[in-house]
Amino acid sequence: MISWRITKYNPKNRDERGYYLDDKEWTCFSEVGTVVIEEDYLRTESNYINAITTFMDEMGLNKVYLNALEIWSDEVANQNASGFLSKIWVGKGVTTQEINELAKLTLRNVIWCKLSYKNDFFVHFGYDYYMYIGANKDCPNARKKVEDSGLFVENFNSPYLN
DSSP states (O other): OEEEESSSSGGBBBBBBBOOOTTTTTGGGGBBBBBBBBHHHHHHHHHHHHHHHHHHHHTTEEEEEEEEEEOHHHTTTTTTHHHHHTTTTTTTTEHHHHHHHEEEHHHSSSSEEEEEEETTEEEEEEEEEEEEEEEOOOOOOHHHHHHHHHHHHHOOTTTTOO
């Protein structure tokens, strides 16, 4: 399995241990309106969501399975997500449309989830806008498209594999 870390953070701003040094970056949806303008946030969020479907397209996948889910109820109502989440459960095969919503809610700190397809593909979300994608084959076209969107794709093992 090959895996990548997908972020908005330029690797040039990391120290030798991999710590990100630019403390002016926003890291959370709650910073919209204070640290980041809504338009920039939404563009970045869209790029992350598109990264998932871009890798899925190259893998020939039209659905994945939800294999971990945590719901943080305080934010569910704020994002009007109750109806959607009532139809989601661990083990469910999720469509691209549902993946888009799950990713959005995860990036906005409403839920946390892990997605996968057998041992062929996974998507893991970390804190501070870190996302990890793994595939059983190299995905050069997806990596290029994601990088062209302004995100960074680095070879990196997901810390959420277990």
